[in-house]
Amino acid sequence: MKKFREIFQNRTFRNLFFATFTSQMGSTIGLTAFMFYLLDRFSDQPAYATITELMYSVPTLAVFFLVGVFADRMDRQKIAYYCDWMSAIFSLALIGAIAIGWMPLIFFILFTRSAIQKFFFPAESAMVQGILKKEDYTTAAGLNQLVMSLFMLFGNGLGVFAYWSVGIYGAIVVDACTFIISAFFIKSIKIAEEVRLPNGKHTFKDLNLSIVFKDFKLGISYILSNKLLRTLLVGFVVFGVVNGGFSVIPIFILKYKLAPDSYEELSIWVGVIFGTGVLLGSFIASIFTQKVKLYQMIIFGLFVSGGFIVIASFAENIYFFLSLIFMASLGLPFVNIAIGGWMPSIVDPKMMGRVQGWINPLMMFSQSITLGVIAVAFPKILTVEMLYWMVGGCLMLVGVYYLLTLPKISLSEKNSKTVSLLKQSAL
The missing domain is CATH 1.20.1250.20 (MFS general substrate transporter like domains)
Structure with missing residues (x-):
């Protein structure tokens, strides 16, 4: 516990940790609430719940060749910041899609939002590496494991509670708010340029297909x-x-x-x-x-x-x-x-x-x-x-x-x- 207190005295790490925590909370609450909504609304079509889970995992295979290259070539802080804001926007768009009731549009929004979120964690992990000393890496990993275990223990419960108390629309609004809070935590962090841009400054124009696949290789x-x-x-x-x-x-x-x-x-x-x-x-x-x-x-x-x-x-x-x-x-x-x-x-x-x-x-x-x-x-x-x-x-x-x-x-x-x-x- 002493080591936890020591790394938490690092304001930059503390804000980044809370940004990661709130971003992950948004993903968990929204996805769980939506799963229960589908099971209630389409009880005779359980495949919808399975597809929802796929919309969270499959995007990894769609963007995996990009996320690492972006985290190393672009500004890591901006990547995490814009991921949160875009996730919040797509969460609000999900409310409109649910109101319309067109399932292909709903799944498209879920897929896109999940794909965007895949860019957050490589950028976050890379920033942690530049913020902490080597002897603190294991302590930080332990802290992250504690958070993961809490989400295992209470994550689904939070999603169910949000769904039961404020309904699917309210749960998704909560979902969007957690992403916005995470974005503000990211914005408040002051990180050295060599941590944010370890390979120098690049623009989207620099990241053509040949560069992307070269870096991926x-x-x-x-x-x-x-x-x-x-x-x-x-x-x-x-x-x-x-x-x-x-x-x-x-x-x-x-x-x-x-x-x-x-x-x-x-x-x-x-x-x-x-x-x-x-x-x-x-x-x-x-x-x-x-x-x-x-x-x-x-x-x-x-x-x-x-x-x-x-x-x-x-x-x-x-x-x-x-x-x-x-x-x-x-x-x-x-x-x-x-x-x-x-x-x-x-x-x-x-x-x-x-x-x-x-x-x-x-x-x-x-x-x-x-x-x-x-x-x-x-x-x-x-x-x-x-x-x-x-x-x-x-x-x-x-x-x-x-x-x-x-x-x-x-x-x-x-x-x-x-x-x-x-x-x-x-x-």
Whole structure:
């Protein structure tokens, strides 16, 4: 907690943190409220709710080759600022589309707004790298993990409360207001030009297709040339598989095994238990960041989460299942905080946007493939237990891979830095 207080004394980081928090809150409240609106209005067409979820995730694949290039070539502060304002405008446009009731227009607005939001977080991550000291990166990652766990715990509840209390139009107005508040936080930040524009000033005219694809290619070349970064990237691909599987398997095991008659109500408790575990795990992991090596935290978290997910497949009653899910959720923050703190310290600030621009689409691609496989193979080929073995097994497999590679690579990186410092001292 002391480290949290220290980085919060940095006014620039504090305002950027609140900007990110309010921007994410807007996304969560609006999307959740709209999902419930669709389920109420079109109860006989549940596909609309699924399409809404796709309108949030699919835009990643549409703009992934642009977001990283923009974050590295354009003014990062302006990108985040205009993303918030444009998201607010499209939120208000959504009210008009709902009043008209034309679903293609509604989904188009949702898609466009989500695509715009994809530009916010690479720019924000790159600015954090320039605002904080290297020793504070892991603390900042821990703070972000705490916020994510709170959204897991209360995010859907906030959306439901907004929908029930002020209706769909009121919820979307709240949604727009949070984006505007975020924009004002971004505007209030004073950031050095070398942080906002690490590669110099550019205009939209400079970013022709050849430059965009050249920078995009440069991003993957940079990743592949860095052994540590390349090794971590393998894990991100598998994490996409885990995200895809875990988005559906809790509901599946409740509906098809543990509680067929009450799975809807119990799914809420699964979310609460999981969010509580992640929140508690975030506090514990934040303490350990100063006591153990980051790769040890990653390996530990992968084995704990993967192992308990596999064991959860054998649960025969809901209470045992919930306890195992809680234990599995405790390990995830160890992985997220360690990787979130490690990445900024190994990536050149001039390349952070392009590196982030590769990570998200790779995770989304593997997540989409996983969901496609599950849609085709379950339950004809894969049983619900097999899905848990697949997700937990993937986490443990990455744990084994990291156990064999990260200690050696980390030691090699440390030795190379030591040699470099000795050479500089000799000069």
